[in-house]
Amino acid sequence: MNTTVFDKPQQAAAHLEPVIWRKVNRLLVRKALAEFAHERLLRPTLLSTDGAWGHYCWEVPEQGASYRFRARLLALDHWDIDADSIVRQLDGAEAEPDALAFIIEHKQVLGIGDDMMPVYLDEISSTLYGSAYKHTVPSLSAAELTRADFQSVETSMMEGHPCFVANNGRIGFDTADYRSYAPEAASPVRLIWLAVHKDKATFSSTSDLSYQRLLDEELGAAQLADFARQLAARGLNGDDYLLMPAHPWQWFNKLALAFAADVARQNIVCLGYGQDAYLAQQSIRTFYNVSQPGKRYVKTALSILNMGFMRGLSPYYMLATPAINEWIKRHIEADPYLAANGFTILREEAAIGFRNHYYEQGITKDTPYKKMFSALWRENPLPLLAPGQRLMTMASLLHIDAHGRALLPELIRSSGLDAQHWVQRYLTAYLTPLLHCFYAHDLVFMPHGENLILQLENNVPLRAIMKDIAEECAILNPDAVLPEGVQRLAVSVPEELKILSLFTDVFDCFFRFVGAVLDQSGTLPQQAFWREVAQCVLDYQASQPQLADKFARYDLFAPEFTLSCLNRLQLGNNQQMIDLADPAKNLKFAGTLRNPIADYAPR
CATH class of the missing domain: 3.30.310.280 (TATA-Binding Protein)
Structure with a gap:
């Protein structure tokens, strides 16, 4: 603290x-x-x-x-x-x-x-x-x-989500918490480790990762021995427990209080701080290990209100999270087009969820009170790098520093490429795989800046690395045949709204701002940017003639598309903007937007 x-x-x-x-x-x-x-x-x-x-x-x-x-x-x-x-x-x-x-x-x-x-x-x-x-x-x-x-x-990003006006609410943090846990404070954080009884908690992982291997790699022999000694000193059998990390704020403000009955009955045993230091990421409840940068990300439940949601983690979602990640990764790797592009995801490899039976019995509906105590481990992107390559959050493409200077023009200048060719490389890395996932697989992500990492060489984009998978991806086909444990990916969305996963999430919520930064800085006129977006779509469609019917059904060159409004969503319900189980039902619309690539439609 x-x-x-x-x-x-x-x-x-x-x-x-x-x-x-x-x-x-x-x-x-x-x-x-x-x-x-x-x-x-x-x-x-x-x-x-x-x-x-x-x-x-x-x-x-x-x-x-x-x-x-x-x-x-x-x-x-x-x-x-x-x-x-x-x-x-x-x-x-x-x-x-x-x-x-x-x-x-x-x-x-x-x-x-x-x-x-x-x-x-x-x-x-x-x-x-x-x-x-x-x-x-x-x-x-x-x-x-x-x-x-x-x-x-x-940790240098000045702005949160580009669309939301109230985008750094973090209701629940006090001013000391802000300096300890906000990403921009860049304060190293040690996570608190808890032993949780297997009667109340469930561990799940990908098929290539065991619980013991995860602990050996994340904690090491000395820390594991110390935790085992603590449990034995209480007369407890360590084999009856799982070890899981918690955000310090969550322990002091939620778990020790709301889960007091489980603490008193030794269903939860606080073992103290871990040895490694972490930095909070832009997503605030995800941590990057700075003591040992090769280790996994850790994501924890954090019951603060931020941008339309309490930032908890559901123990029920955690149960299927590794299986979903494993299936998506295999699905992507099996597609020759995506493999050639280099597009990949960071798998959420393991998760633990703890269930508070008082809240479960007392509250029948979905509620943040059921999402206060879970954690997951996500793959680290560093092993993907070759010499001379680097990583940047895609949110940085919209960054304006404290002196009003934009990062994107500087990045392009430093690359040695002209703006047009740099944008082409970026669109190939980012937009092309999203198009293919949508048209070939009915697979959509939440591809905003914070959810995506760019792998660069000489500051030129090589590929996109998607993260935050299990809670923010979907198969837009309720009849999709999926393995057991992965079925929740298949969602029913009205036919006319499916294309909004590209028009809203990519065009309106990200490219709108990229085009503005390029135009404002004199780096590339907005018309030239959108022409490159159109050409990227045309090149993709030309490479996949077998999908012509889907290109026509979900027309990215339509004259206009429905304006889906994020601030209206937050203003409508700033506690829970949407129901993740039915994301389309709460959307708020306000007319249409003229499609900036419509003029480049194939004749």
Whole structure:
């Protein structure tokens, strides 16, 4: 635990300086204007034009507040707003842009209910708090990040999910927790190890990994002997227990309390901290071993509210997780096209889930209270590297450093390739395998920036490595014949919504921002970027003529596609945006978007 904040309580707010606070509020108001306008919650009025730029005004209904700003409309109704141009007027007088006031002013426009408003304001406050921290602490520049190691890039990201306005809520962390566990704090963390009775816990793994081998490789003989001694000293038989890690916050705030009955009855025995130090990843509940970088990632349940979900892990999902990962990996490797591309996944090789029978008996519906105590181990990508290669989170392609400089243009410059050819290599590594998984296998992932690692050589993308598999992938065919234990992958999705797994998740939620960064920086005009996207799709389709019927049924060159709105989802239910068992039923739509590659449709 970070003791500095408790020794010097002023440190908890040391980064909340007036100049920085004004800066991060302006940036978040810009994002709110841009993303809420993109989702048609706001409809700014064009006052005048200045070349490609327009001068806009948005009058907040019945609030006496208005916003004037300069902006360009890019592909997919992306609002490129000049942050410095934003002028807020309140009852006729100029006022400083204030993100919390913005949300309150727009309560009716955004449809935020009284019961949800306090939590959403907390999420906005926490997002501002974290943004101020990231703009205050020393950090690597965009140019320096093109030469930085994997974890330095991971901990340097300034922004969370590009679409969500409240994207760093982390409700549950206090200010000391923030400095101990937030990815950007880059504080080494030691996990807490617990012995859990086999009557309440279940271990599962891939067919090539045993429980004993996992422990030998992750803990080592000395640590295992120490844990065995602790159990024996209590008069307990170590063979009756499984060993599993927990996030320190989860132990102190949830497990020792909510599972007190199991602790008292020695169904759970706390063995103390492990020896290895870890760094929290962008996904916050996943840890990378920095003491021994060749070891596996560890992912733990973490009962904080962040971006529409309590970040738990279901013990029921954990039971099938290794089998699902093993099946998907074999499925991918057996496909010659994907094998030639190099696309791969990081398998979640082993998992342990612990069931609290009180919550299970007392609550019949799905609830985060049933997902407080599980862990999994994921493969490490480092063994995939050859000499001269490196790894970067794909989220880094959207990174803007504290000085306003974008990483992607610097990365392209450092590669020696021109922007067009670099983008071609990137699309081959990232988009092509997603197209093939969808069209050839009905297989979809959640391929946003944080869920994907790029393997680079001379800063040129070689291949995409997908992670976070079991909870965020699906087979869009309920009749698919799948092995036992893998059946939950098959989901029923309305036919017209299947293609949104590409249009929404790839085009609107990632490429929209990549194209904007390239255009804003003068690296590659947005039209040229989308032309390359279209050419990538055309090249793929030409290579797979046997799939022509599916290309026609799920047409990536359709003139327009349905706008699926993520902020509307979060505003509708910021405790649980979607039901993972039926992800389509909660989606919120707002008209259509013009497809930026429609003009390149094959004739």
